[in-house]
Amino acid sequence: MSITIVGIGFAIMLGLMFLGIPVAVAIVAVGVLGGLAFYGMPLVDMMGGVVWTSFNSPSILAIPLFMLLGELLLRGGIADKMFDAFAVWLDRLPGGLLHTNIATSALFSATSGSSVATAATVGTIALPALNQRNYPIGASLGSLAAGGTLGILIPPSINLLVYGSLANASVGQLFAAGLVPGVLLALSFSLYIAIFQGRSSRDVGQPKLSLRAKLGYLKYLFPPFLIFGVVMGSIYGGLATPTESAALGVVIALAIVAVMKRLSWALLLNCCMQAARTTGMTVIVLSCALLLNVTISMLGATQVVTQWVAGFGLDAFTLLLVLIIFYIVLGMFMDAMSMLVLTVPIAVPMVAAVGVDPIWFGIFIILMCEIALITPPVGMNLFVVHGLRRDGGSFNDVIKGGLPYVGVMIGFVILTMLVPEIVTWLPDRLAGL
Numbered sequence: 547m548s549i550t551i552v553g554i555g556f557a558i559m560l561g562l563m564f565l566g567i568p569v570a571v572a573i574v575a576v577g578v579l580g581g582l583a584f585y586g587m588p589l590v591d592m593m594g595g596v597v598w599t600s601f602n603s604p605s606i607l608a609i610p611l612f613m614l615l616g617e618l619l620l621r622g623g624i625a626d627k628m629f630d631a632f633a634v635w636l637d638r639l640p641g642g643l644l645h646t647n648i649a650t651s652a653l654f655s656a657t658s659g660s661s662v663a664t665a666a667t668v669g670t671i672a673l674p675a676l677n678q679r680n681y682p683i684g685a686s687l688g689s690l691a692a693g694g695t696l697g698i699l700i701p702p703s704i705n706l707l708v709y710g711s712l713a714n715a716s717v718g719q720l721f722a723a724g725l726v727p728g729v730l731l732a733l734s735f736s737l738y739i740a741i742f743q744g745r746s747s748r749d750v751g752q753p754k755l756s757l758r759a760k761l762g763y764l765k766y767l768f769p770p771f772l773i774f775g776v777v778m779g780s781i782y783g784g785l786a787t788p789t790e791s792a793a794l795g796v797v798i799a800l801a802i803v804a805v806m807k808r809l810s811w812a813l814l815l816n817c818c819m820q821a822a823r824t825t826g827m828t829v830i831v832l833s834c835a836l837l838l839n840v841t842i843s844m845l846g847a848t849q850v851v852t853q854w855v856a857g858f859g860l861d862a863f864t865l866l867l868v869l870i871i872f873y874i875v876l877g878m879f880m881d882a883m884s885m886l887v888l889t890v891p892i893a894v895p896m897v898a899a900v901g902v903d904p905i906w907f908g909i910f911i912i913l914m915c916e917i918a919l920i921t922p923p924v925g926m927n928l929f930v931v932h933g934l935r936r937d938g939g940s941f942n943d944v945i946k947g948g949l950p951y952v953g954v955m956i957g958f959v960i961l962t963m964l965v966p967e968i969v970t971w972l973p974d975r976l977a978g979l
Contacts, residue, residue: 549854552847552892555580559888560879569884570834577838584845593837600836601829604789605707605717610825611792612702615799616658617817619770620667622803627766628653629671634755634763640744643681644689645736647672651693652732653767655700656774657795659707660824661882661919665694665927669934683939685743688947691927692735695916695955698882700728702777702792705886705915708832709908712839712890717788718781720908722973725778727909730968731958738954769802782976828883835887842891851892852899862900866963869893870914870956877918881926886915906962909969913959920948 555576562572578593600606619625629650636645651668658664669690676686698705701721710717777795780786786794803809841847855865876885890911897907919927922945932944962968 549850552850563880570830573838573888574834577834577841581841581844593840596840597833597836600711604787605711608707608789608792609704609828610821611789611796612659612704613821613824614817615792615795616660616663617821618796618799618803619654619657621813621817622799622808623806624769624802625654625667626671628770629668631763631766634760639740641739643672643676643679644685644739644743647689648693648732648735652696652700653770655696657770658697659702659704661694661697662926662930664697665690665930668693669931673934684943684947687931687944688951689739690931691920691944691948692951694927695919696728696732698915699724699731699912701725704828705883705912706908708886709890709911712835712887713894713904713908715904715908719905719973721778721781722976723905723909723969724912726972727962727969734954734958735951738950773798831883831887839891847892852896855896856899862902863963865897865900866910870959873914874917874921877914878921879924880918881924882915882918885918886911903970905973906966906969910959910962913955917952917955921952
């Protein structure tokens with residue numbers, strides 16, 4: 547098999563996607579038809595067994611559980627209280643409520659696992675307050691879109707679960723690897739806001755609260771920190787698998803919503819339906835990617851690409867710079883999950899050949915997926931937060947507001963390349979326990 551055939555297959559998939567064919571259909575068309583063309587029905591017959599074996603795994607069950615956990619936080623009113631608590635503490639910083647957007651997004655990400663859900667949830671809560679205070683619409687939408695991207699980096703992350711499944715990497719190590727970069731990236735966003743958007747704050751006579759009143763708001767941060775502590779603590783304490791910890795998080799969220807007297811059959815049904823819809827979309831794309839992986843493995847496509855790249859004599863740093871450009875361009879036309887499942891089977895063996903740690907590369911590719919979420923014309927978070935506004939303004943507002951954060955993220959990716967310990971320090975420490 548030659549690199550030309552691999553390139554043609556990849557080009558056909560991209561072409562089908564650009565024509566508006568659903569991502570799952572484009573992937574499975576190339577995977578199944580390609581396997582049929584080279585190996586006939588025996589290869590197609592074995593695909594069902596591969597998919598069944600992959601999905602008959604407890605780690606896959608964590609996906610709907612984390613989706614349900616995020617829905618409970620949103621519809622149970624916990625997210626609203628998080629925003630209020632951060633607002634009273636961060637409102638006086640240069641940039642005001644823009645910092646609240648980032649902080650709320652970061653904490654919601656630590657219990658949700660989805661960027662789109664994070665952007666939609668925090669945007670729904672924050673935009674009315676931002677509009678009331680006359681914040682610039684571009685700055686408001688941009689901070690919400692960027693903050694939402696943290697949903698797939700800060701654990702628990704659905705995309706990290708999918709990466710672990712595709713790359714045969716430890717989900718626990720991936721979650722640990724995403725924590726420090728997630729916190730530092732959130733702080734980087736806030737630093738950008740403080741320096742370049744410090745005048746965005748509009749004080750319209752908001753009353754200054756006493757320290758005692760501010761301390762009273764901290765109780766609203768207890769539920770999400772409790773859930774995060776139980777979920778992550780149970781994993782790294784050796785008490786539960788990621789799936790079992792997700793189930794624990796759901797049980798605690800249900801208890802908190804019940805204590806808040808918001809739990810009802812209607813709310814529970816709505817949360818389950820929304821979680822099922824989102825899980826269904828994720829699982830369909832993942833299953834099609836697994837079918838493609840069967841063909842890729844049988845044809846030896848990964849070895850062909852690895853040998854082709856090795857022929858250029860690139861070191862790890864230079865190869866990663868090339869991949870940054872590749873993923874930025876790809877992310878302009880493809881959503882994050884599709885980009886992840888399409889490239890991981892080829893990219894992981896390729897970078898491993900030049901000595902890149904698969905766990906570190908998992909965070910690298912998630913960061914590139916984050917950039918894809920806010921790069922036009924197909925940045926999913928841009929569409930989500932733009933759809934929340936009610937003034938009928940131009941889509942250019944959210945593009946202009948989000949682009950500076952793309953620069954921040956690219957700079958952060960390069961920083962992790964220069965200092966890989968940002969990613970590897972925590973999982974290495976936990977592995978030594």
